[in-house]
Amino acid sequence: MKEYYLGLDLGGTKILAGLADAQGNIITRSRKETEAELGEDKIIENMIETIEEVLNKAGVSKEQVRTLGIGSPGPLDAKKGIIIENSNLPWKNVQLVKKMETALGINTLLKNDANAAALGEKWFGAGKKVDNMVYLTISTGIGGGAIINKELFSGVNDNACEIGHTVIDPDGPLCGCGNHGCLESFSSGTSIGKRAREAAAAGKSKKMLDLADNIIEDIDAVICAQAAYQGDQIAIDIFEKAGYYLGIGLGNVVNIFNTEMIILGGGVMKASDLFLDQALKTMKDIALPGPLEIVTVKEAELGSDIGLMGAIAVAMEDRLIKNE
Amino acid sequence: MKEYYLGLDLGGTKILAGLADAQGNIITRSRKETEAELGEDKIIENMIETIEEVLNKAGVSKEQVRTLGIGSPGPLDAKKGIIIENSNLPWKNVQLVKKMETALGINTLLKNDANAAALGEKWFGAGKKVDNMVYLTISTGIGGGAIINKELFSGVNDNACEIGHTVIDPDGPLCGCGNHGCLESFSSGTSIGKRAREAAAAGKSKKMLDLADNIIEDIDAVICAQAAYQGDQIAIDIFEKAGYYLGIGLGNVVNIFNTEMIILGGGVMKASDLFLDQALKTMKDIALPGPLEIVTVKEAELGSDIGLMGAIAVAMEDRLIKNE
Numbered sequence: 131m132k133e134y135y136l137g138l139d140l141g142g143t144k145i146l147a148g149l150a151d152a153q154g155n156i157i158t159r160s161r162k163e164t165e166a167e168l169g170e171d172k173i174i175e176n177m178i179e180t181i182e183e184v185l186n187k188a189g190v191s192k193e194q195v196r197t198l199g200i201g202s203p204g205p206l207d208a209k210k211g212i213i214i215e216n217s218n219l220p221w222k223n224v225q226l227v228k229k230m231e232t233a234l235g236i237n238t239l240l241k242n243d244a245n246a247a248a249l250g251e252k253w254f255g256a257g258k259k260v261d262n263m264v265y266l267t268i269s270t271g272i273g274g275g276a277i278i279n280k281e282l283f284s285g286v287n288d289n290a291c292e293i294g295h296t297v298i299d300p301d302g303p304l305c306g307c308g309n310h311g312c313l314e315s316f317s318s319g320t321s322i323g324k325r326a327r328e329a330a331a332a333g334k335s336k337k338m339l340d341l342a343d344n345i346i347e348d349i350d351a352v353i354c355a356q357a358a359y360q361g362d363q364i365a366i367d368i369f370e371k372a373g374y375y376l377g378i379g380l381g382n383v384v385n386i387f388n389t390e391m392i393i394l395g396g397g398v399m400k401a402s403d404l405f406l407d408q409a410l411k412t413m414k415d416i417a418l419p420g421p422l423e424i425v426t427v428k429e430a431e432l433g434s435d436i437g438l439m440g441a442i443a444v445a446m447e448d449r450l451i452k453n454e
Numbered sequence: 455m456k457e458y459y460l461g462l463d464l465g466g467t468k469i470l471a472g473l474a475d476a477q478g479n480i481i482t483r484s485r486k487e488t489e490a491e492l493g494e495d496k497i498i499e500n501m502i503e504t505i506e507e508v509l510n511k512a513g514v515s516k517e518q519v520r521t522l523g524i525g526s527p528g529p530l531d532a533k534k535g536i537i538i539e540n541s542n543l544p545w546k547n548v549q550l551v552k553k554m555e556t557a558l559g560i561n562t563l564l565k566n567d568a569n570a571a572a573l574g575e576k577w578f579g580a581g582k583k584v585d586n587m588v589y590l591t592i593s594t595g596i597g598g599g600a601i602i603n604k605e606l607f608s609g610v611n612d613n614a615c616e617i618g619h620t621v622i623d624p625d626g627p628l629c630g631c632g633n634h635g636c637l638e639s640f641s642s643g644t645s646i647g648k649r650a651r652e653a654a655a656a657g658k659s660k661k662m663l664d665l666a667d668n669i670i671e672d673i674d675a676v677i678c679a680q681a682a683y684q685g686d687q688i689a690i691d692i693f694e695k696a697g698y699y700l701g702i703g704l705g706n707v708v709n710i711f712n713t714e715m716i717i718l719g720g721g722v723m724k725a726s727d728l729f730l731d732q733a734l735k736t737m738k739d740i741a742l743p744g745p746l747e748i749v750t751v752k753e754a755e756l757g758s759d760i761g762l763m764g765a766i767a768v769a770m771e772d773r774l775i776k777n778e
Contacts, residue, residue: 205744214744262610283602285712286586289744296706297740299623309740382620386710388609416621416633420529420538420613 134190136181136198136236137441139243140173142166142218147180149188149195150442152449154254158187159438166219173219174226178233198230198238199444201246201437208288211240241444242288243267243437247430248275249282250440251393253450255431260390264383265430266293268376269396271306272314276387280451294318298378316375317405319351319398325368326354337362355401366404373405377412384417384425395430402429458514460505460522460560461765463567464497466490466542471504473512473519474766476773478578482511483762490543497543498550502557522554522562523768525570525761532612535564565768566612567591567761571754572599573606574764575717577774579755584714588707589754590617592700593720595630596638600711604775618642622702640699641729643675643722649692650678661686679725690728697729701736708741708749719754726753 132151139146141164148159160183162176185192206213211227213219230238241249248265257263257277264276272294276283283290294314295307302311303321315321327349330338337357342348357365383392394402410427417425432439443450456475463470465488472483484507486500509516530537535551537543554562565573572589581587581601588600596618600607607614618638619631626635627645639645651673654662661681666672681689707716718726734751741749756763767774 205742278602278607285745286714287712287744287748289742290710290712292709292712292742292745295709295740295742296620297702298621299625300702301623301625307742378621378624382706385616385619386614388611388614388616390610416619418529418613418616418619418631420611421609421616424611 131194134188134195135442135445136184136195137438137443137445138177138181138198138200139246139437139441140164140177140200140202140219141437142203145177145180146438147177147184148438148442149184149190150446154439154442154446154450156438156442157190158184160184160187164219169220170224174229174233177230181234192235195236197445198234198236199246199441199446200226200230200238200240201243201441201444202226202240204242204288206240206242206288208239208241208245208284211238213240239444241282241440242273243440244273244291245275245282245284245288246440246444247395247432247436248277248440249443249447250432250436251395251430252277252280253443253446254439255436256393256428257391262387262389263391263393264291264293264387264389265393265395266379266383267396268317268319268394268398270318270320272318272379272396276389282447293379293383296379296382298375298382302375313375313379317372317379317398319396322354322368322372322398323350325371326351326357326365329364329368335362335364338365351398351401355404358401358404369401369404370408373408374412376405377409378416380409380413380427381416384413384421388421389425392425392427393430394427395432395436399429455518458519459766459769460508460519461762461767461769462501462505462522462524463570463761463765464488464501464524464526464543465761466527469501469504470762471501471508472762472766473508473514474770478763478766478770478774480762480766481514482508484508484511488543493544494548498553498557501554505558516559519560521769522558522560523570523765523770524550524554524562524564525567525765525768526550526564528566528612530564530566530612532563532565532569532608535562537564563768565606565764566597567764568597568615569599569606569608569612570764570768571719571756571760572601572764573767573771574756574760575719575754576601576604577767577770578763579760580717580752581715586711586713587715587717588615588617588711588713589717589719590703590707591720592641592643592718592722594642594644596642596703596720600713606771617703617707620703620706622699622706626699637699637703641696641703641722643720646678646692646696646722647674649695650675650681650689653688653692659686659688662689675722675725679728682725682728693725693728694732697732698736700729701733702740704733704737704751705740708737708745712745713749716749716751717754718751719756719760723753
């Protein structure tokens, strides 16, 4: 009997599901609104429907599926299969794995989205050839996942690699976590947008105000990037500064993980030409010669498929490690 | 035939060697001057003599020794058995493992001193009951070693866990590595001494000057601690500040490693009552709830034996992991 794997990428607004063969090639995929505002039961119903749609399209039965992998925003307890809570989804200690297994009869594994993405890039993306890598997503927030000797490093209760919440300047801006000067408070899309709005409100950038039709609240990292590409010096400086602090974070990652590869993904990387040079320069200043010598920094390769391929990698991880 | 293990703790001024039984109990030990100023060959001769002395005292033959473990300051390449260089020893790419194996005929393993100490605390000290821990030595510098799932996490070329050289405030003091604001530049014994000399030179602490017989250059972390214990507010503040930054480093370790235990060792910990409360308070502020919930901070238990017990743990690591 042919064997298949399912991946499900759960987001605040959309659910993506995909069916893969034993080589990790996606055969069919499906997409649905999360409808988070309709509550926990409705979200799970939508997840199940997305998976059934994927299976129906492919003409594959549940019995032919070996594992379902789910990538979800956290915090969550991967070992227990529980989502503890999330700012974009109305979860509170939801036994997600148990509920999915009961409804579908398919063995289910759960990981947080950054960890799933790290697994995706390791097995199907930029990290295919290395056994040790750290993935960083620079997005609304900054999340991370590390692969050590081919395996995901999860920590004792699935909270490892919160690199976005390491303090790199205690006099820095307030972070969503309540501290000052976390990496995330300098270099995430949210913080870039905040710096841009502050600059516009202080009358420093007419360009950004123009691009946002004079509505300061509409200025975000995307508009800041547009302004920078149009030569607005304030916007350029905001990205350079975000790059500088990202470089501190990367230098610290090099000195702590002594890894072969750092892979950078997430929406902010679409504007990488505005900050990556500065980040790499700072990283090289901070990193010690020994670990710097062997590390490479790459951009993520899976693009918008990273969540889905990550979820499939969650489902296939054991098999992939054994077959290598 | 009874089996034995040898440990050798190589320091800038002294060599300690010990013979342990298969349970890791030290049977005999010996000590010799390193005589680093006499060059590479003399150091190796002294190492060999210390080991032969230990074996003679115990009446144990080389054939009865399964492995010799060496803990040494780095940077070094543990896999290749080479010490790359060291600021206190006249090494330059010394094939130490090969030389020891040729001279003694005993299978030899090499680790850097902080990694060896982490293994020592894991198997014989404060970390005996946990499978995941991070050891930090707060000494002249700040070094680290992490145990993940019972095994030492060495990184790709033995440079993992350089936590002392993570930047936690880019506006901070110049560090020996050339960067500004590494953890080591705030909280090591060297940096505490430097802050103390600066304060004394600025006429802020008569107490420290008195304790150093008015010779500013003689003021170090030990004198600063004496002054603090005698109520000198400037000295107290210097330790509190060192504790605050150490707390940032600890919080970052919690958020990155999601470990069960952090063990703190090194000479500066003798004055832990001057800075540990502040460090733990700051750590708790910075750590995320998930990883904070499961972590414990402990003081190292092996005291001045940590280097020797660490070297013995290096020799015994494989066996200890298997027997657990």
